[in-house]
Amino acid sequence: MNTGLKITTFAAALAATFGTAYGVGQGIGPVVADDPPQHRDGHTRPGPRPAQPGGHAGHDTPPAGGLQVSEGGYTLDLATPRVTAGQRTELRFTVRDTQGRPVTAYRREHDKELHLVVASRDLLTYRHLHPARAADGTWSIPVDLPHAGGYRVFADFTPARRDAKNLTLGADLAASGPYRPKELPAPSTRAETNGYDVELAGALHPGKASELKLKVSRDGKPVTDLQPYLGAYGHLVALRSGDLAYLHVHPNGEPGDGTTRPDPGISFTATAPSTGSYRLFLDFKHEGKVHTAAFTVRAGSAAAAPATPEGHADDGHGH
Incomplete structure (x- = not known):
């Protein structure tokens, strides 16, 4: 079109x-070629849900x-x-x-x-x-x-x-209103938002828990004083391209647990319900403001994502 x-x-x-x-x-x-199966009622649903290993402090994926x-x-x-x-x-x-x-x-x-x-x-x-x-x-x-x-x-x-x-x-x-369709951004391991750079390490795997690490920096220096936002140093939402299946995961650790520090690295454990393309949205707080970094990732793909940074998500914060 x-x-x-x-x-x-x-x-x-x-x-x-x-x-x-x-x-x-x-x-x-x-x-994506490997979209989830269709049921008789015509609704697309995720594939089989594997057992989820326990996360830090009882946060199961x-x-x-x-x-x-x-x-x-x-x-x-x-x-x-x-x-x-x-x-x-x-x-x-x-x-x-x-x-x-x-x-x-x-x-x-x-x-x-x-x-x-x-x-x-x-x-x-x-x-x-x-x-x-x-x-x-x-x-x-x-x-x-x-x-x-x-x-x-x-x-x-x-x-x-x-x-x-x-x-x-x-x-x-x-x-x-007037509608102009746009394509999903290409996979990337870096995102820019409001002057911050966020790097993504790790990968989503279908049916298997894996760790995702996101590192926040500004002006080339790691941000070491992230602030708690909704009881954590970061929140991650994953949406599957196509049907927008929703996966809300929480970080491995939280402020005040004795081990988690406001370092630039935020760790999550997540399991993709199927192969396919996903959009990740990371919310983090610094200097009193909440920012959102967005990434496109591919679950089940052997190819590494390029490091070309994305522009920030159109988050329009209403936090």
Whole structure:
């Protein structure tokens, strides 16, 4: 498709509303050859979920999620399924139980009751947000998405019930306006964001836990005084290209555990649910500001990624 072609507002809304095929086929370039299997209901889901080895301080690497709007007896009810690109809009949603009742009690994890991630289908726009919850269970936060097209909204939370497990539910969001599809950036082991350089060491492996190390520097010098952000020195979100399967991993260590220091290197343990291309988003805090570095990686590829730095992600921080 000619990338200069503008898609109408109506077509852009259809792209997000009626599934990933439009976003995958035209928004992110070629689909990887080893896409996850299709089930009878037509929904793409990750492949077999291998046993996950324990992480530091009990942080197990979770399986990919966000592919379903309902799971474990809970449903993500997105009250704002459409916004206008470039226009600040109040995004509102509710998490409901099996009886359709709004959930009003959550377990706090990493300083918040709920983590909200909004990502474009081409994986070039990323938001890690923390909305406010009203007494009736309605969550809300203003968003300003810069580009038209399809987006995915992820709600990462744990209900306050004793036996409840952490869930990541996903719903589609459409941003109307002239749409220009872009390709997924090439794999790289370096990223630049707001004057910081971040280097990635390690690789994602399908069905096998592996360590990812990210080193933060500025002006050629390692940053040795990273600040805690949401109870850690860094947060990593991985999204699979194609269906945007979500993998939220936490660092191997945390401030105050007696061994983890605010050094430039942040270590994570992660398992890719399948081969394919992934987009990694690292949030870190320094001098009172949160920054996001983005990388494209290939799980299951023997070829080493080039070291050419990427530009920073369009994160539009709403942390």
